[in-house]
Amino acid sequence: MSTSTYASALGLEAAAVLLCAVVTLWRRSLGAIVRALAIQGLALGCVAMVIGLHQHDVGLIIVGLLVLGAKAIVVPALITRVVRADPRSRETQPLVNVPASLVAAGALTFLAFASTRSVTSLVPTAAGRLIPVGLSAVLVGFFALVTRRKAVSQIVGILLVDNGVALVAFLATAGVPLLVELGASLDVLLAVIVLRVLTTQLRSRLGSFDFDQLNELHD
Amino acid sequence: MSGISPMIGAGIASGVQVVAVGVGGPMLVGAMRKVRCRLEGRVGPPILQPLVDIRKLFRKQRLRPDQATWIFPLAPVALVATVAVAAVITPLATTRPALGSGSDLFVLVYLLLVGSTLLALAGLDAGTAFGGMGSSRAVTIGALAEPALLVTILALSATAHSSNLPAIVRATLGDPGSVATPQRLFALGSLLIVIVAESGRLPVDNPATHLELTMVHEAMILEYAGPDLALVTVGEAMRLTLLLGVFVNLVAPWGVATTTHVSAIAIGLGALGAKVAVVGVVLAVFEVSMAKVRLFRIPELLAGAFVLALLGVVSGLVVR
Numbered sequence: 001m002s003t004s005t006y007a008s009a010l011g012l013e014a015a016a017v018l019l020c021a022v023v024t025l026w027r028r029s030l031g032a033i034v035r036a037l038a039i040q041g042l043a044l045g046c047v048a049m050v051i052g053l054h055q056h057d058v059g060l061i062i063v064g065l066l067v068l069g070a071k072a073i074v075v076p077a078l079i080t081r082v083v084r085a086d087p088r089s090r091e092t093q094p095l096v097n098v099p100a101s102l103v104a105a106g107a108l109t110f111l112a113f114a115s116t117r118s119v120t121s122l123v124p125t126a127a128g129r130l131i132p133v134g135l136s137a138v139l140v141g142f143f144a145l146v147t148r149r150k151a152v153s154q155i156v157g158i159l160l161v162d163n164g165v166a167l168v169a170f171l172a173t174a175g176v177p178l179l180v181e182l183g184a185s186l187d188v189l190l191a192v193i194v195l196r197v198l199t200t201q202l203r204s205r206l207g208s209f210d211f212d213q214l215n216e217l218h219d
Numbered sequence: 220m221s222g223i224s225p226m227i228g229a230g231i232a233s234g235v236q237v238v239a240v241g242v243g244g245p246m247l248v249g250a251m252r253k254v255r256c257r258l259e260g261r262v263g264p265p266i267l268q269p270l271v272d273i274r275k276l277f278r279k280q281r282l283r284p285d286q287a288t289w290i291f292p293l294a295p296v297a298l299v300a301t302v303a304v305a306a307v308i309t310p311l312a313t314t315r316p317a318l319g320s321g322s323d324l325f326v327l328v329y330l331l332l333v334g335s336t337l338l339a340l341a342g343l344d345a346g347t348a349f350g351g352m353g354s355s356r357a358v359t360i361g362a363l364a365e366p367a368l369l370v371t372i373l374a375l376s377a378t379a380h381s382s383n384l385p386a387i388v389r390a391t392l393g394d395p396g397s398v399a400t401p402q403r404l405f406a407l408g409s410l411l412i413v414i415v416a417e418s419g420r421l422p423v424d425n426p427a428t429h430l431e432l433t434m435v436h437e438a439m440i441l442e443y444a445g446p447d448l449a450l451v452t453v454g455e456a457m458r459l460t461l462l463l464g465v466f467v468n469l470v471a472p473w474g475v476a477t478t479t480h481v482s483a484i485a486i487g488l489g490a491l492g493a494k495v496a497v498v499g500v501v502l503a504v505f506e507v508s509m510a511k512v513r514l515f516r517i518p519e520l521l522a523g524a525f526v527l528a529l530l531g532v533v534s535g536l537v538v539r
Contacts, residue, residue: 008399015401015534022530026523099522106529113533133534 006054007126010171013050014133016043017167018109021140021160025101028091030083030152034076037159040137041071044163048170051127063181067166070185075159075192082152082199096147105140112136119172127171134171137164151199155192162188225315228479233307233317239488240306240464244456245269247463247499254503269456276449284345284442294341295443295450298334302457305330310385311464312487313476314392324372324382327465331417331458335361338451342439349431353438360423360435360517364416367409367524374406374531375469384465388472398470405531407470412524414466416517418459421506423517433511460495463502467494 020040024033045068052060083090094101112135120129141160148157166184249266256263283291308322316322335357342354376382378397379390391397398404416423419436428434440451468475474490476483512520 004396008396011401011534012399012404015405015530018530018534019405019527022523022526026519026526098519102519102522102526106526109530109533113536 003126006050009050010047010126010130013043013047014130014167014171016040017047017163018133018137018140021137021164022102022105024144024156024160025094025105025140026098028098030090030092030150031080033092033153033156034079034083037079037156038072038076040160040163041073041075042068044068044071044166044170047167051170066182067185070189071159071163075189078192078196079152079155082155082196085200085203092148092150092153094147094153095149101143101147104143108139108143109136112139123172130171131168134164134167137167140164151195151202155195158191158195159188225479226317229313229315229317229319231481232313232315232476232479232484235484235488236309236311236313236316237303237306239312239491240457240460241303241453242270243492243495244458244460245273245453247460247495248456250496251499251503251506254500255507258504258507269452273449273452276452277446279445281446282444283447284347286346287341287344287442290337290344291341291442292447294334294337294344295447295454297337298454299450299457301330301334302454302461306457306461309461309465310388310468310475311461312491313479313484314385314388314472315477315479316385319385320383322384324376324384324387327384328368328372331462332361334454334458335417338439342442345442347442349438349441353435353441356435356514357419357439360416360521363518363521364413364524367521367528368413368417370525370528370532371406371409371413374402374528374535375410377402377532377535388468388475389477391469391472392475392477400535402531402535403469405527405534407466409524409528409531410466410469412520412527414459414462415502416521416524418455418462420459420502422509422512423520425511428511433514463495463498464491467491467498 017040020036020043023036027033027036045064048064048067049061052058052064096104113132116132116135120131122128123131138161141157141162141164144160145154145157148154162184166181169181246266246269249264249269252268253263253266305327308316308318309327310316310319310322339354339358339361342350342357344350372382375387378400379387381387381390415421419426424435425433426436429437431438436455440448443451468491471494474487474494476487
């Protein structure tokens with residue numbers, strides 16, 4: 001793979017990760033948001049595989065495949081089952097309206113790009129230049145966590161943050177050791193399963209997924 | 220025909236572009252209607268039907284509201300005139316149109332804005348409730364699309380280091396890889412949403428509806444009849460074609476003439492027609508599968524376009 005193809009492929013995939021993060025703020029339907037999350041996982045797996053191919057690192061290619069399997073197939077399938085379980089909560093109810101969240105996402109992207117100038121100068125590779133993209137995805141994920149109250153939206157926010165962190169890890173260190181990456185991915189999978197159990201409990205007790213209803217004590 | 224001077228060649232090329240947009244515009248609208256009808260299981264009117272309708276309207280009596288001022292008859296003429304001027308200077312069939320140095324993206328945007336502003340004023344001018352409502356909605360959508368459009372231009376002009384449209388198209392031809400950069404793709408996505416909003420297509424406005432709750436553009440031009448309505452229809456079709464022509468030449472500029480030779484311009488014209496037709500048909504297919512967005516959700520759509528353009532600018536800063 002030539003250097004320019006490598007750089008442009010990496011740029012496009014990183015951009016896809018950021019775009020999917022913004023799409024989760026843009027769309028209201030939870031189905032569309034989960035699809036965006038699956039595409040983000042796909043792009044993230046491709047980032048790892050492209051770096052692995054470029055550096056002839058078989059371990060990284062395997063990590064990429066595992067990330068792809070976990071984040072593009074298994075986790076979205078789990079969340080889709082939660083969404084399907086409650087037909088009343090097919091749409092998100094953001095605390096901040098959509099245009100304002102989108103403008104905030106734009107501002108957060110600027111913040112990420114401005115604050116990582118010194119970091120990108122430390123890693124003067126094609127991958128290192130893209131670190132701010134990963135940080136933007138992390139910040140957008142935090143924003144989604146803060147402004148969305150439904151349980152499914154919270155899971156989506158955590159996954160956005162995790163995908164962003166994984167992207168920064170791939171770009172900055174050209175791949176963390178296989179064991180560490182596996183540990184992180186399994187952690188997230190576990191978190192999703194726990195949240196799934198929690199949402200099922202929430203629904204059976206309260207009849208909805210809304211975390212705000214946990215503010216008061218019930219018998 | 221290499222004997223003619225470049226200036227005359229550019230003049231001929233621009234003339235060809237205006238005629239192509241003027242005749243091709245209604246045909247594009249007809250083709251999009253045909254695709255829509257076929258997908259919905261209807262036969263649909265022939266592709267040339269809009270041209271026939273326009274000829275019919277031109278023969279009808281000139282009828283204007285009693286209270287209307289000079290703005291009412293001026294608006295359709297100004298609409299067609301500004302789009303025609305824009306068609307002269309934009310690189311549609313050739314990258315060397317007449318007055319090419321003035322073919323700035325900002326010039327193009329504000330030329331088109333003159334026409335739509337006058338049309339909005341004309342909607343108010345007739346003094347009917349519908350006209351005012353339509354104008355209010357159209358201006359709201361336009362005002363929301365404007366920031367997205369300006370940031371998009373910023374993102375597009377960063378690669379060519381110029382907001383001159385022929386220069387951007389030439390730079391893209393010289394470096395085909397620049398189309399596949401995140402910066403350009405974000406900007407083009409934003410541009411497509413803005414084009415759909417500005418030309419009043421689904422999901423922003425339904426051009427086929429006359430239901431008072433939903434119509435935007437149709438409400439604005441409700442008082443127009445006869446030759447005036449024909450001009451408005453032609454102007455709107457030309458504007459859609461022009462915007463789509465600019466879009467396709469930014470996405471895939473291949474085939475566009477870089478000289479003013481007659482054969483090159485002919486090839487450029489054919490390529491332009493084919494590319495615009497493809498994009499038009501794709502848009503029509505999407506329109507069939509889409510419902511009109513609620514009026515109060517249009518800001519969400521255009522805020523999305525704005526953020527896409529912003530991401531384009533920001534990613535252009537680091538990803539080179």
